[in-house]
Amino acid sequence: MNVQTAVSRYSAEFDLPVRGDPITADRYISKHWMDLEIKNLWPKVWHLGGVLAEFEEAGDIVRHNFAKESVIMVRQEDGSIRAFYNSCPHRGNRLILDEVTSVPRIACGYHNWKFDLDGTLAQVQDPDDFANGNPCGKVHLSELRCDTWGPFVFWCMDDDVAPLAEWLTPFPERLKGYGIENWVRVLKLSADCEFNWKIIRDNFNESYHLPTIHPELATFINDGLPDTVFEMYPSGHNAMWMKGHQATTRVDYHTTEVPAPLDDVARAWDIDPADFSGRTGDLRQAIIDAKRRLGPGRGFTNYDSMSDQQLVDYFHCTLFPNLTLTMSPEQLQVLRTEPHPTDPEKCVFQHWCFYPPVAGMKTVATPIGDVPLRHDAVQRHSVYGDGVSVGYVADQDLSIGTSQQQGLNSRGFKGCILPLQEKRVQRFHELLNDYVRGPGDA
Template identity: 75%
Template sequence: MTVEDKKSRYSPEFDVDVRGDTITADRYISREWMELENKHLWPKVWHLGGMLSELEEEGDFIRHNFGKDSVIMVRQADGSVKAFYNTCPHRGNRLVLGEAGHTPRITCGYHGWQFTPDGVLAKVQDPDDFAGGDPCGKVKLAELRCDTWGPFVFWCMDEDVAPLKDWLAPFPERLANYGLENWVRVLNLSCDADFNWKIIRDNFNESYHLPTIHPELATFINDGLPTTLFEMYPTGHNAMWMIGHQATTRVDYHSAEVPAPLDDIARAWGINPEDYNGHTGDIRAAVIKAKRELGPSRGYHMYANMTDQQLVDYFHCTLFPNLTLTMSPEQLQVLRTEPHPTDPEKCIFQHWCLYPPVEGQTELVGPLGTVPFKFDAVARHSKYGDGVSLGFVADQDLSIGTTQQQGLNSRGFKGCVLPGQEKRIQRFHELLNDYVKGEK
């Protein structure tokens, strides 16, 4: 189904009923809720652990700190990737302290125990001093499930959770045309923020905030409600197709002159924007045609596999519980909030931007302006509020976090009142309710 031929905002093919549970404030502020999530939610979902491209050779590793825990993912001799809890079986010291690296032996800094990349103990001090004999070859790091999809590595703590590809459904299939496998993470931005992780999850599950929080997008993304398509899947994930290369229908741009920056976008594809004054909505179709004709000669070979919709529109995928993948034809934004280890009113926000390799391209324009086209060209962690940008649009989203957290702490807040277009928020919280009750 395409955006053009839809009859309603919710895809009849991908819609889910909701119950109407009240979304109360306690889930954003209380330690009890945080503990329920730690017990019943986080161990039962797949987590994006990092980039496969950092794991080229046996012994290459990446680390993902999550809440109070930490996981390492290590490339194996047979090419597979294994994940281990980042804790020493001797007396619990955290093993790997860096973000990523290479080592033939994972070595604990406390008493020097050494493990091969497959997690097996290979060397200890005084091996004869153990009641059962030399523990080497017997003691192993605690292993978790690990799998890969596209350019990413994922881990999961629970054996009963569905296999990764099923868990991610329908996105592996729906995103296959973009050819994400060899896309490169160019921006790797994160920050500590003073609000609960779900505040930004809710924000990404609605587009109701676009006219107020992101007014600049209205000239090249059509955030009009009648043309935005929402999808809700049985897996608990949601998506939204928003028409791109077209101004919003909330304001009458369509019968006026082509607004900036849509005019420049059109020119970049050899289209004269003045030909579209008075019918600016038609530029989208012209860009599709131009991309088909000019894309391959400009190095965009993946266009050949993409649908018209994928060539120009924004596919905003919100995966339960905390991962967002925003697809545009030439950029994948990974946006995620993770819980603070101990404080329910804080979180860690991450924003990665991935781009397809394009012949001859040495730099690109992304949310931080022009940057070199290379892995982690900008990689930094900051404290939100210190003036370090997480990307222009992400900064706008984060700007509401602290005040919403404050408002949710008010005795006057009685629970959310949601319009129909925020049904994805309702669904998210109902699924969360089921998880924290231990019903999932």
């Protein structure tokens, strides 16, 4: 009997071997590791930089500061979006200092060189004062690759990395039914955190922490091992399907009354929860049926293209190395950690929430409460621990980050000991090792 599949429910089709590389503390605390990641990892992956809704007009710019780097994405006259390093070719000054702006030309604040939106130098002071002649038309901003998928804009520093659509495999196909192209980013939250970026990556690559860190989810999401399916893809990305609209099988909710908040959800879909007393697990299918019957009439036009699983379940997509897309039937959460510019024991956490546009719907229930259904209705940056929420489940995940970072600094910590269900954590670190330990960098 294969104990691993019996316990951990890795999908046979999407299981991959791991080597058992040690996962020791140095990768979370050392500057050497951080420098290797800057050199060998971050240039080799696609980065989510913004959303299409931020680029309505030519000259609209979104700046993405990443560690010590800064990238600007610029909407062109022809509607395309191009990405440039945010560094002036004259003497290196950072060009765009706002996170979001709109300009007719990109101007440097130091000596006022001006660039067309396509990055071509268009105007300089004293153009005749250059040994090789006027540099205008000859000098360009350094450009990066830029591409889009769904509502997202991505950039990449390396020309040899696979094209974005290939890099994202299998998610464009697997998420197609949700129709996320026109979903609206309602929340754009971020926070400075006192732990390494990988601490939250590990957290998102396992559900072992749910009973302790998110106990209230037990009556709504079935995190029982026999029912949760883990997948690992050759692309390096992972996923986890959890049955939603169903209580956990770790606790006997299934022969009782329908627990809260599942009872309210049932009523919202015209189902009497009392009809499911003693067989609460059956409610999930009843909600699928009700959504099929009632959803389109309530404005959920994307239900017709969604699978039964997508109508009720939670699909957690962890993209290597640092991006998570958590799909629930009517909400897409982008959860990400990015490294601090200089300190391996700090990071920036970002949480964006998207919702499908539904005719007549004015507000949506978000992880920080009810919020108007419009682009970036709530935007804020905070310092974790100052009492400002980054979303109630995310707050719980972040709550463990600082104490884990502290514990990892102990001389007594000898390396992670992982149960089988944390195989995706193991695989993440082995893939990371392959990137980071380039030739001569061991």
